[in-house]
Amino acid sequence: SQQGEEDPQALxxxxxxxxxxxxxYKTSINNLQWYRQNSGRGLVHLILIRSNEREKHSGRLRVxxxxxxxxxxxxxxxxxxxxxASYFCYNTNAGKSTFGDGTTLTVKP
Amino acid sequence: EPEVTQTPSHQVTQMGQEVILRxxxxxxxxxxxxxxxxxxxxxxxxxxxxxxxISEKSEIFDDQFSVxxxxxxxxxxxxxxxxxxxxxxxxxxxxxxxxxxxxxxxxGTRLTVT
Numbered sequence: 001s002q003q004g005e006e007d008p009q010a011l012x013x014x015x016x017x018x019x020x021x022x023x024x025y026k027t028s029i030n031n032l033q034w035y036r037q038n039s040g041r042g043l044v045h046l047i048l049i050r051s052n053e054r055e056k057h058s059g060r061l062r063v064x065x066x067x068x069x070x071x072x073x074x075x076x077x078x079x080x081x082x083x084x085a086s087y088f089c090y091n092t093n094a095g096k097s098t099f100g101d102g103t104t105l106t107v108k109p
Numbered sequence: 110e111p112e113v114t115q116t117p118s119h120q121v122t123q124m125g126q127e128v129i130l131r132x133x134x135x136x137x138x139x140x141x142x143x144x145x146x147x148x149x150x151x152x153x154x155x156x157x158x159x160x161x162x163i164s165e166k167s168e169i170f171d172d173q174f175s176v177x178x179x180x181x182x183x184x185x186x187x188x189x190x191x192x193x194x195x196x197x198x199x200x201x202x203x204x205x206x207x208x209x210x211x212x213x214x215x216x217g218t219r220l221t222v223t
Contacts, residue, residue, distance in 0.1 A: 031210065042113075042200045042214030043152065088152075092209045098167075099152040 004032075004072070004089035005100050012106040019076045021103040023089030024069075032065060033090040034074050037102070043088065046074075079107045111135045113215035115201050121221045122191055130186045130218045132201030140204040141184045142212065143176065145169070145197040152200065157208060158184065164208065191222045 004023040013019055025032070029051050035043040049056045049063045049072065056063045062075040076083055086102040114133045122128050134141050143155040156166040158176055175187045184203075188195055198219050202212040 033211065035212075037152070040198065040217070042202075042217050043212070045211050045213065048211060090209075092207075097154055101151060 004091060006087065006089060006103045008103060009101060010104045010106070012108065013079055015079060015081055015107055015109050017079055017107075019079050019083070019105055019107070021074050021087055021105070023072045023074070023100075025072075025089065025091045026070065027091060027093055029067070029091050029093050031092040032063075032072050033092060034061075034063060034072075035088045035090055035099070036085045037088065038085045043099070046087075076105075079105075081107050081109045083107050111213075113201055113203055113213050115199075115215040115218050117218060118216070119219045119221070121223065124193055124222055125190050128188050128191055128220065130188075130199050130201075130220070132184045132186070132215055133182050134184055134201065134203030135205070135213055136182070138203035138205045138213070140164075140208050141176075141178070142202040142204075142209075143186045144200040144202065144214075146200065146217075147194075147197040155186070159208065188220075191220075193222050196220055196222045 004025040006023050031048050033048045034046045037043045047058045047063050049065045060077045065072045084107050086104045088099045088102040116131045141158040144152050146152045154167050156170045157164045173189050177185050198217040200217045201215040204210050204212050
């Protein structure tokens with residue numbers, strides 16, 4: 001089975017702009033997590049939002065959750081070139097599943 | 110900051126050979142995982158391990174694969190008879206409190222089967 005589906009598949013922005021990526025999931029959630037993967041490297045856990053939360057912030061990251069629509073969004077504000085990576089959502093309830101294709105974010109200096 | 114480590118960073122082996130990939134999870138973590146990522150493809154779950162036994166595994170994790178925690182620190186993935194299609198990045202991850210919860214990933218081992 002597959003984890004959430006992210007969109008857009010690719011996003012290219014200028015440094016300093018905000019980046020928004022979305023995730024839709026199929027099963028119910030206890031927690032939804034967002035991860036980042038730099039090319040060829042392991043995933044890095046960014047932020048976790050619980051099913052009873054609607055919004056959560058961590059530094060330049062803002063995550064929202066709409067359980068009625070089974071969707072989440074990740075906003076990166078004031079993007080930097082170092083934010084260039086692929087971003088994935090992950091439903092803890094879905095357990096042993098493959099990460100999706102992710103959103104590939106390119107931030108141009 | 111504690112981190113998951115993996116060795117070797119790159120392993121080249123011939124088809125049919127056995128390989129052991131090693132991981133040192135974060136010391137107080139309880140759940141351990143292996144994932145693989147074939148070049149250009151998704152990160153795929155292989156197996157989760159808790160309390161010295163496999164808790165879940167995917168269809169990929171067949172009889173050719175095994176995992177072991179031989180001591181208090183290492184967590185290994187063994188592939189008994191490698192195939193060309195086993196060429197991939199293999200990531201180890203660990204979790205502290207709850208399964209699949211805030212996984213910490215290692216840097217990966219690139220396995221090349223020739």
